[in-house]
Amino acid sequence: MKILVAVKRVIDYNVQVRVKEDNTGVVTDNVKMSTNPPDDNAIEEAVKIKEAGKATEVVAVSIGEEKAQETVRKALAVGADKGILVKVDGVLEPLAVSKLLQKIVEKEKPDLVFMGKQAIDDDCNQTGQMLSALLNWPQATFASKIEIKDKKLEVTREIDEGLETIEINIPAIVTCDLRLNEPRYASLPNIMKAKKKPIEQLNASDLGVDTSSRIDQIKVEEPPKRKAGIKVSSVAELVQKLKNEAKVI
Amino acid sequence: MAVLLIAEHNNKELKSFTLNAVTAASQIDSEVHAIIIGKDCEEGAKALSQLPLVKKVIHVEAAHYENFVAENFAPVIVKLADNYSHIVCSANTFGKNLMPRIAAALDTSQISDIIKVISPDTFLRPIYAGNAFATVKSKDAKKCVTIRPTSFDPCESSGGSASIEKAEAGEEFAHTKFIKREEIKSDRPELGTARIVISGGRGMQNGDNFKLITSIADKLNAAIGASRAAVDAGYISNDHQVGQTGKVVVPDLYIAVGISGAIQHLAGMKESKIIVAINKDGEAPIFSVADYGLEADLFEALPQFLEELNKLNTIQK
Numbered sequence: 001m002k003i004l005v006a007v008k009r010v011i012d013y014n015v016q017v018r019v020k021e022d023n024t025g026v027v028t029d030n031v032k033m034s035t036n037p038p039d040d041n042a043i044e045e046a047v048k049i050k051e052a053g054k055a056t057e058v059v060a061v062s063i064g065e066e067k068a069q070e071t072v073r074k075a076l077a078v079g080a081d082k083g084i085l086v087k088v089d090g091v092l093e094p095l096a097v098s099k100l101l102q103k104i105v106e107k108e109k110p111d112l113v114f115m116g117k118q119a120i121d122d123d124c125n126q127t128g129q130m131l132s133a134l135l136n137w138p139q140a141t142f143a144s145k146i147e148i149k150d151k152k153l154e155v156t157r158e159i160d161e162g163l164e165t166i167e168i169n170i171p172a173i174v175t176c177d178l179r180l181n182e183p184r185y186a187s188l189p190n191i192m193k194a195k196k197k198p199i200e201q202l203n204a205s206d207l208g209v210d211t212s213s214r215i216d217q218i219k220v221e222e223p224p225k226r227k228a229g230i231k232v233s234s235v236a237e238l239v240q241k242l243k244n245e246a247k248v249i
Numbered sequence: 250m251a252v253l254l255i256a257e258h259n260n261k262e263l264k265s266f267t268l269n270a271v272t273a274a275s276q277i278d279s280e281v282h283a284i285i286i287g288k289d290c291e292e293g294a295k296a297l298s299q300l301p302l303v304k305k306v307i308h309v310e311a312a313h314y315e316n317f318v319a320e321n322f323a324p325v326i327v328k329l330a331d332n333y334s335h336i337v338c339s340a341n342t343f344g345k346n347l348m349p350r351i352a353a354a355l356d357t358s359q360i361s362d363i364i365k366v367i368s369p370d371t372f373l374r375p376i377y378a379g380n381a382f383a384t385v386k387s388k389d390a391k392k393c394v395t396i397r398p399t400s401f402d403p404c405e406s407s408g409g410s411a412s413i414e415k416a417e418a419g420e421e422f423a424h425t426k427f428i429k430r431e432e433i434k435s436d437r438p439e440l441g442t443a444r445i446v447i448s449g450g451r452g453m454q455n456g457d458n459f460k461l462i463t464s465i466a467d468k469l470n471a472a473i474g475a476s477r478a479a480v481d482a483g484y485i486s487n488d489h490q491v492g493q494t495g496k497v498v499v500p501d502l503y504i505a506v507g508i509s510g511a512i513q514h515l516a517g518m519k520e521s522k523i524i525v526a527i528n529k530d531g532e533a534p535i536f537s538v539a540d541y542g543l544e545a546d547l548f549e550a551l552p553q554f555l556e557e558l559n560k561l562n563t564i565q566k
Contacts, residue, residue: 011377013512013513016380016512017377017378017380017381019380019381026376026377026380026381038494093358094349094358094359095352095353095356095357095358095359096358098353117494118494120377120378120493120513121376121377122376123361123362123375123376123377123378123493124359124361125340125345125349125361125362126348126349126352126359126361127349128349129319129345129346129347129348129349129350129353130349130350130352130353130359131353132320132350133323133349133350133351133353133354134353137424138320138422138424138425139319139320139346139350139425141319141342141345141346142342142345142346144487154428157342158342158487159342159343159430159488160341160342160343160441160488160496161430161432161433161488162430162431162432162433162486162487162488163430163431163486163487164316164427164429164430164431165428165429165430165431166318166425166426166427166428167425167426167428168424168425168426169423169424169425172424177494178477178481178494179480179481179487213358213388214357214358214387214388214389215358215360215385215386215387215388215389216385216386216388217383217384217385218371218384218385218386219383219384220376220381220382220383220384221381221382221384222381222382223375223379223380223381223382226519226524226538226540228537229524229536229538229539229540229541229542230540230541230542231531231536231541231542231543231544232541232542232543234543235543235545235550235553235554235557236553236557238525238541238543238554238557239554239557239558239561241541242502242523242525242541243561246502246523246540246541248445248501248502248522248523249445249469249502249558249561
């Protein structure tokens with residue numbers, strides 16, 4: 001069994017994101033970038049499945065600018081066998097990304113495609129479901145547990161009401177929740193080894209997909225700021241303020 | 250052209266956020282049609298027809314719609330899409346799971362989780378965990394939009410009399426099978442709609458200590474929330490998680506206990522009307538968004554808090 005894992009390069013989750021003064025976007029120059037956190041869970045799960053002898057190959061793919069190669073390289077250091085970088089200029093919408101991933105799926109013929117449930121930059125939460133629709137494959141979104149049962153997967157999904165379990169036939173798409181597993185750190189020897197693993201480079205424009213934007217980003221602004229509050233010195237004062245000043249209890 | 254609103258329900262009744270989604274839909278176009286897909290969901294269809302903002306209800310029934318599998322739902326919507334300029338749904342896990350499948354089938358670039366309708370093609374949505382707001386304009390002829398329910402008021406729920414039309418069911422998708430759903434039933438208000446939310450974080454130290462929060466929640470008729478750290482550590486179940494990858498809440502009062510206030514958590518609660526933070530670390534970022542901050546050991550503060558509340562007998566329900 002072959003697993004394709006899609007990974008995205010995003011602003012690191014610890015960075016306090018700042019809006020550009022000209023309101024065209026957020027500041028990305030000299031900002032720490034890393035793998036989208038739930039994509040780390042996706043790669044970890046794929047590698048675990050391979051280590052358990054249930055998969056033979058893990059391929060990591062990223063769609064992004066040249067520097068997204070670092071994100072692919074990190075996936076290789078964690079245990080992916082091969083990398084693919086689909087080079088694009090600028091930012092693509094999830095619809096375009098899913099069309100490019102469809103092309104990669106047609107080429108690589110994986111049995112499973114894993115990715116994070118949402119990217120922490122645009123917070124769209126669309127790509128996995130869109131790819132699944134384009135391929136007409138089953139989808140298991142927001143997965144917090146995956147069990148492989150022959151040609152089927154049993155997946156526990158995190159939903160608003162609690163947990164849901166579904167069974168899907170392979171080939172399938174799974175989008176991963178942060179609770180799926182604990183992503184490992186790459187060891188130094190594995191980071192060195194990853195440098196020798198192959199990364200195939202493709203240009204999005206060569207894949208015959210219309211990736212033109214369908215959405216104009218008109219402006220990006222700072223959200224309204226909350227005005228600074230006060231510190232209270234005791235629980236009694238807190239309750240008194242909530243009752244008499246804020247009038248919420 | 251009209252807007253098609255996909256109702257979220259549990260086959261017995263509408264989920265309350267459907268009313269917020271109807272409000273958003275009506276701000277796009279006054280001609281709102283609502284579709285309900287399910288098994289034995291006549292009551293939900295009736296409830297939709299009574300919403301004054303809904304002009305027509307489409308009711309689709311089949312056994313394989315009982316468990317809201319997106320692979321079964323999407324083709325039903327796609328088949329009807331010709332008649333609509335917009336397809337709208339709440340950005341809950343139901344809508345997040347379903348809408349992109351519809352959008353891809355229609356070759357439309359979806360706009361997720363909007364917090365404001367600026368015009369029928371232009372919307373405001375948070376990005377980067379709410380650290381920036383983007384104004385985006387869709388150039389697609391047909392628009393698929395999910396809405397953040399807490400950013401829109403619920404619509405009027407009675408007085409309407411829209412016609413209910415039955416539409417034909419589609420086939421069952423053969424490769425996805427529902428097994429089970431584990432819902433945690435509670436008599437408390439729902440986290441998403443509660444007037445007061447009290448949340449615990451890593452500082453609670455274990456699941457047992459959450460009973461300190463439970464007793465205050467009982468007293469205040471509040472919902473119970475949690476930070477991702479508390480859920481990851483197994484103190485409480487995932488349906489309580491507030492934040493970028495959990496639920497977004499906008500209560501009148503949000504009480505954060507033992508929560509440091511990572512940006513991912515703030516993304517889910519910083520629009521709350523009044524925020525209280527109780528934390529022993531005076532430098533915790535949660536204090537930067539708190540209207541009232543109490544620097545204290547929560548294991549001393551929470552029992553005192555309950556005691557003070559017990560002294561009041563005017564708690565608003």
